[in-house]
């Protein structure tokens with residue numbers, strides 16, 4: 001008989017926490033789904049994309065131009081994809097019981113996440129249009145902004161896991177938070193790939 | 204086996220207020236949900252009375268145009284977002300863990316968070332009345348351009364609805380994991396009581412639909428506060444965009460507001476007919492079917508950008524028709540040749556079924572005239588909405604209250620006061636809302652602060668009288684509650700001869716819910732205990 005506080009051998013089944021977390025991620029997917037839908041509807045309705053012809057004289061006088069900077073973002077994208085690999089390595093390390101390996105890979109993932117955010121900030125500051133400059137600007141800043149907020153959330157999540165890891169809270173059997181964190185980070189990464197494809201490649 | 208004294212949870216006492224403020228017990232949270240939502244039912248009801256007072260006669264100036272818009276918007280918003288949607292979480296919280304034989308929800312602390320998001324949301328939404336320009340006044344559907352340009356009250360409304368959305372999204376995930384993972388031994392998914400199934404499907408819809416509403420609200424907020432152009436034609440945006448994304452949510456939301464009510468009725472009818480529910484499996488599949496339709500018809504909002512709203516009510520009624528038909532058939536078949544006893548829960552359940560029939564018929568009617576979308580912005584729509592939401596959901600709420608009150612509080616609500624409430628409410632309800640059909644057919648537009656057509660006065664006066672009769676029907680209810688709380692908590696485990704596990708434990712249940720559980724061979728373990736297993740699933 002199982003007693004309280006004694007670990008029961010794992011059945012190969014997701015834990016309740018993990019299942020709940022996956023459901024939460026499903027709701028996040030729907031949230032971004034709504035934003036993407038808005039983007040595509042706006043785009044389908046626009047006279048052309050980017051909708052330069054909608055710019056007012058005042059906006060043109062301010063030097064507003066509707067175009068994106070690909071090179072910098074491409075680098076940021078590569079870094080973010082890399083960070084998905086590094087966090088997976090962190091999970092694999094702790095799966096083998098190597099705590100310091102996990103901490104290192106987590107640390108690298110955090111750095112990559114922060115660099116991504118910094119590059120996004122820089123990009124924002126350089127772009128020749130703002131969130132009020134036609135629906136092009138609005139959708140761009142809304143979609144990337146909400147994504148950026150999720151990156152920031154993911155970085156905080158990783159920091160928490162890192163601190164808990166340093167405190168020795170994870171072992172090869174018990175490291176669910178690390179896995180949840182990696183799920184979240186992959187999710188953020190996948191959303192970005194979708195965003196990048198839509199905004200930069202298709203766009 | 205070594206005996207270890209496991210401390211029984213909840214044996215330590217804490218100051219009452221602290222206990223209620225920090226509780227993570229699903230039963231206490233359910234009760235908190237109940238108080239909160241009933242409070243806003245009263246608030247929404249008072250706003251409705253203001254609306255009806257204004258509309259009682261032609262050319263009335265009881266309230267002005269601007270005030271009227273705030274009042275009817277806040278009436279609908281309170282009733283939908285602060286009453287009906289969260290009150291299902293009240294019942295769900297209290298009943299689901301008991302019905303599946305669990306000690307609590309899967310995530311008790313997240314459960315507490317779901318509840319505690321509600322009070323700030325309610326405060327924020329109603330704080331709109333205190334700011335410049337007043338509360339939100341663009342209807343609960345918050346259409347642009349109105350919603351883009353309105354005062355700060357609209358921002359408060361947006362934030363409030365987002366908070367409520369977060370609450371119901373995480374609550375939904377909690378319910379799903381609870382039902383997937385916390386069921387007692389022997390209770391397979393297809394032995395889960397029908398009420399649980401309805402909460403299950405509702406939760407699925409909430410989990411996937413509410414975030415889309417949040418995204419739409421985020422866009423509106425950005426348009427209003429950060430110069431965004433989502434819904435602004437000058438910037439290439441489009442007011443129809445809002446409708447697309449909003450109906451993404453609101454289509455399934457219709458089911459979110461009614462499915463748990465169907466679940467409650469499906470618990471009550473068998474118990475008071477002394478028969479098992481007819482066609483349990485068909486019922487479950489109909490529920491899943493409604494959920495599935497709720498998703499699939501999203502598409503029709505996506506691809507018909509221009510003409511979204513025209514087909515909405517038609518489509519909705521048509522789509523909900525088949526599985527709802529199955530359900531109504533099952534309810535009637537359950538009562539057929541049962542030895543029916545007419546206590547208040549049963550009365551409200553029967554009221555639900557009959558109102559739903561009418562709602563269905565007039566819904567089909569509006570679906571049958573798709574070309575004539577004249578009625579779509581008339582009082583016909585208001586009538587239809589209330590036949591479903593009041594005749595349906597609210598009757599189910601009271602049925603559920605009378606049914607589970609003895610379990611929740613250990614005290615029984617008076618039968619005679621309950622009967623009185625039912626009779627008054629039933630008459631008042633039909634008086635208030637039936638005339639609206641006729642007004643709608645006669646072309647009276649909805650969402651108007653006043654009208655000058657004196658032909659409409661008589662029917663409007665009838666409707667207003669009905670509204671006040673509904674208010675009067677709350678008096679016997681409140682009396683029953685007061686009376687119950689003044690009497691001792693002496694209810695037995697199973698005052699109604701119930702079928703499901705919540706009736707196996709004491710009333711109210713102990714903190715840990717069950718000391719032991721019976722064997723479970725079907726969705727009605729207690730019925731089986733009384734009558735022997737009669738072929739489970």
Ligand code: HEM
Nearest residue numbers: 248251254275279282283287585592593649650651670673
């Ligand atoms: C005392 C009972 C009630 C009365 C007398 C009442 C009356 C009204 C009236 C007259 C309107 C139309 C306002 C207008 O279009 O100008 C209205 C709108 C509305 N009511 Fe109620 N109501 C009651 C209860 C409820 C309940 C219980 C719910 C939901 C659970 C509800 C949900 C709504 C909604 C959603 C609308 C907005 C319809 C629209 O989109 O235009 N009402 N109500």
Ligand SMILES: [Cu+2]
Nearest residue numbers: 454500501515
């Ligand atoms: Cu629809």
